[in-house]
Amino acid sequence: MKIVAVFFGGQTVEHDVxxxxxxxxxxxxxxxxxxxxxxxxxxxxAWYTGEALKSRESYLLGEETKKGxxxxxxxxxxxxxxxALTQLERRRLGGLxxxxxxxxxxxxxxxxxxxxxxxxxxxxxxxxxxxxxxxPLGSAATMDKAFTKRVLMGLGxxxxxxxxxxxxxxxxxxxxxxxxxxxxxxLTGIPFPLCAKPRDLGSSVGVTRVEDIDALAAxxxxxxxxxxxxxxxxxxxxxxxxxxxxxxxxxEATPSVIERPLGKAAVLDFADKYLQEGGKASKVEGAVSxxxxxxxxIINPAELTEDQARRIRDYAVRAFSAFGLRGSVxxxxxxxxxxxxIWLNEIxxxxxxxxxxxxxxxxxxxxxxxxxxxxxxxxxRAARAARAERSADLAKSVIFKRRG
Amino acid sequence: MAAPAPSLVEVGLxxxxxxxxxxxxxxxxxxxxxxxxxxxxxxxxxxxxxSFFAGEAEHVGLDMPGFGIAPxxxxxxxxxxxxxxxxAYLATLxxxxxxxxxxxxxxxxxxxxxxxxxxxWVARLVLIAGAGLQRRRxxxxxxxAAALKLLGRAARLADRLLGTKLHAAYAARFGSAxxxxxxxxxxxxxxxxxxxxxxxxARVKLPTLLLYGEKDTETPPEFGTRxxxxxxxxxxxxxxxxxxxxxLGTSAHQVKSALRAFLKEGxxx
Numbered sequence: 126m127k128i129v130a131v132f133f134g135g136q137t138v139e140h141d142v143x144x145x146x147x148x149x150x151x152x153x154x155x156x157x158x159x160x161x162x163x164x165x166x167x168x169x170x171a172w173y174t175g176e177a178l179k180s181r182e183s184y185l186l187g188e189e190t191k192k193g194x195x196x197x198x199x200x201x202x203x204x205x206x207x208x209a210l211t212q213l214e215r216r217r218l219g220g221l222x223x224x225x226x227x228x229x230x231x232x233x234x235x236x237x238x239x240x241x242x243x244x245x246x247x248x249x250x251x252x253x254x255x256x257x258x259x260x261p262l263g264s265a266a267t268m269d270k271a272f273t274k275r276v277l278m279g280l281g282x283x284x285x286x287x288x289x290x291x292x293x294x295x296x297x298x299x300x301x302x303x304x305x306x307x308x309x310x311x312l313t314g315i316p317f318p319l320c321a322k323p324r325d326l327g328s329s330v331g332v333t334r335v336e337d338i339d340a341l342a343a344x345x346x347x348x349x350x351x352x353x354x355x356x357x358x359x360x361x362x363x364x365x366x367x368x369x370x371x372x373x374x375x376x377e378a379t380p381s382v383i384e385r386p387l388g389k390a391a392v393l394d395f396a397d398k399y400l401q402e403g404g405k406a407s408k409v410e411g412a413v414s415x416x417x418x419x420x421x422x423i424i425n426p427a428e429l430t431e432d433q434a435r436r437i438r439d440y441a442v443r444a445f446s447a448f449g450l451r452g453s454v455x456x457x458x459x460x461x462x463x464x465x466x467i468w469l470n471e472i473x474x475x476x477x478x479x480x481x482x483x484x485x486x487x488x489x490x491x492x493x494x495x496x497x498x499x500x501x502x503x504x505x506r507a508a509r510a511a512r513a514e515r516s517a518d519l520a521k522s523v524i525f526k527r528r529g
Numbered sequence: 530m531a532a533p534a535p536s537l538v539e540v541g542l543x544x545x546x547x548x549x550x551x552x553x554x555x556x557x558x559x560x561x562x563x564x565x566x567x568x569x570x571x572x573x574x575x576x577x578x579x580s581f582f583a584g585e586a587e588h589v590g591l592d593m594p595g596f597g598i599a600p601x602x603x604x605x606x607x608x609x610x611x612x613x614x615x616x617a618y619l620a621t622l623x624x625x626x627x628x629x630x631x632x633x634x635x636x637x638x639x640x641x642x643x644x645x646x647x648x649x650w651v652a653r654l655v656l657i658a659g660a661g662l663q664r665r666r667x668x669x670x671x672x673x674a675a676a677l678k679l680l681g682r683a684a685r686l687a688d689r690l691l692g693t694k695l696h697a698a699y700a701a702r703f704g705s706a707x708x709x710x711x712x713x714x715x716x717x718x719x720x721x722x723x724x725x726x727x728x729x730x731a732r733v734k735l736p737t738l739l740l741y742g743e744k745d746t747e748t749p750p751e752f753g754t755r756x757x758x759x760x761x762x763x764x765x766x767x768x769x770x771x772x773x774x775x776x777l778g779t780s781a782h783q784v785k786s787a788l789r790a791f792l793k794e795g796x797x798x
Contacts, residue, residue: 149780149782151770152769152770152771152780152782152783153780153782153783155783155786156766156767156768156769156783157766179770418779481782485581485785486583490581490585490789492581492782492783492785492786492789493782493785493786494782494783494785494786495786495789
């Protein structure tokens with residue numbers, strides 16, 4: 126029985142969505158093979174573990190609930206004797222006592238800043254902790270929409286023309302005149318409306334359609350509250366979105382079925398993705414929303430031609446491989462329904478609900494439970510492969526005598 | 530998966546025609562899965578599980594008499610009656626490797642049929658949160674139940690002799706939600722919940738998968754342990770985090786996985 130530490134929450138705008146993904150993963154883990162332990166990162170940055178974290182009713186944590194939980198962390202300075210959470214407890218007579226809570230592998234069910242952008246993965250690497258999903262490089266690269274687009278352009282995968290706008294050193298307002306000059310120079314011939322979005326955030330947080338230069342300046346102010354930079358790109362007319370997941374946990378990099386998410390507005394925004402319940406919006410708090418899993422969608426939409434579907438799958442698999450990704454990754458596309466043109470929009474290396482709903486109807490017929498088993502095994506395999514690389518003996522780089 | 534066309538099928542039983550709600554999603558591939566719902570529910574309770582096997586099996590969702598589109602049975606039926614109706618209906622179908630999947634009350638019905646003898650092409654049983662056993666209660670709980678039963682009888686007697694309406698008040702105060710909502714099925718409900726199917730289960734000879742939610746308070750996992758001991762060749766899986774109803778919900782990922790593995794193991798997928 127392997128112990129899987131499921132990480133969720135985090136200091137990010139996607140904190141609440143991550144709770145949904147974390148709880149889904151905990152309940153879907155195959156109880157015959159794994160024991161899941163929750164590791165919850167609260168909005169204030171404190172890490173907790175404990176059984177109460179498995180219940181939806183516990184969120185967000187009240188003081189009473191916190192009393193029954195253990196405060197934990199990962200200690201990078203501890204010798205490598207197997208993965209463990211370090212639990213710090215205040216001794217009655219003063220001082221701190223450290224206990225260890227061992228586990229076998231970490232499963233980050235984190236979205237956005239700190240959890241999906243390679244930071245947490247870097248900590249896992251440093252602590253020699255096997256983990257599910259992409260390595261720091263792929264995680265960080267795909268979190269940055271502008272960087273992602275530049276790599277994709279190098280691969281010949283179509284992306285919507287864009288510019289990257291950084292937050293000014295002072296304040297958040299960029300004058301319309303300055304913006305216009307950049308647009309004229311770098312997005313030549315591309316008329317309004319445009320689409321402005323935070324560079325590093327997922328879940329469609331802060332994605333705004335802007336009709337003119339003043340609206341763009343205002344949208345950027347709002348975006349700079351969330352992110353240090355924005356991507357401003359052409360707004361695709363007759364917009365239809367298509368998503369596909371890719372994994373290589375079962376061998377070759379394999380695409381899932383393609384979905385067309387059904388958003389109400391022109392842009393699938395946060396409310397559409399996460400707050401939809403029975404056709405009308407409901408609050409995440411207390412509602413039984415299942416995040417991306419409960420959004421409304423059409424699987425393998427009939428309007429996609431075989432050629433379009435093949436291109437979507439091909440671009441997705443090539444992008445997945447180029448960024449060296451692992452886990453279940455969702456890759457989102459934009460399509461102009463009138464011309465049939467397709468652009469790769471973004472790569473979510475830890476998508477909401479880990480996109481299990483795209484694997485259930487796929488040719489693999491993977492339940493979320495079996496998907497998680499495959500992902501955990503992929504993570505364990507990767508850790509075994511990585512372990513070999515660290516031995517100085519093997520690398521013939523021994524200078525000092527190893528004592529003891 | 531497209532919604533199946535609903536229809537009421539009249540099934541011959543003891544010389545009468547009993548309407549049964551039948552919802553078929555045809556499929557030429559794979560086995561036939563027949564779904565038997567729990568008390569107060571109908572075939573729709575299995576929507577999430579069925580869709581996971583879309584295009585791989587023919588689905589036959591039933592609405593048993595008194596539930597869904599099916600009118601109440603012609604009397605206070607017992608689970609034996611429901612079991613015989615299921616048998617009579619299956620006898621009208623073409624032979625095809627078939628798995629009976631039941632939830633809660635549906636399990637009681639499947640056990641009756643399986644003990645009496647199902648058609649030879651019924652290959653396996655999947656019993657989810659199966660009811661049919663009496664709870665092992667603590668001594669104080671048993672005492673309370675006995676006292677309440679006596680009180681109910683006294684109320685009924687008073688109603689009959691004195692024309693009072695005490696039993697209705699008793700039912701409102703002490704009856705379970707299912708009892709209060711049973712309507713024309715109240716007689717059936719009382720028969721159903723007071724039975725014990727230990728003997729029935731011991732006669733079941735088919736490969737059987739028992740699935741119970743760890744947090745189920747209506748049919749606790751302890752029922753699974755007892756059925757596991759009673760049914761030869763059965764396997765029990767207790768699923769963490771799930772309760773009596775969430776074992777069928779969209780979050781029932783472990784149920785989907787166990788069901789698929791069980792069908793594959795039987796060479797049915």
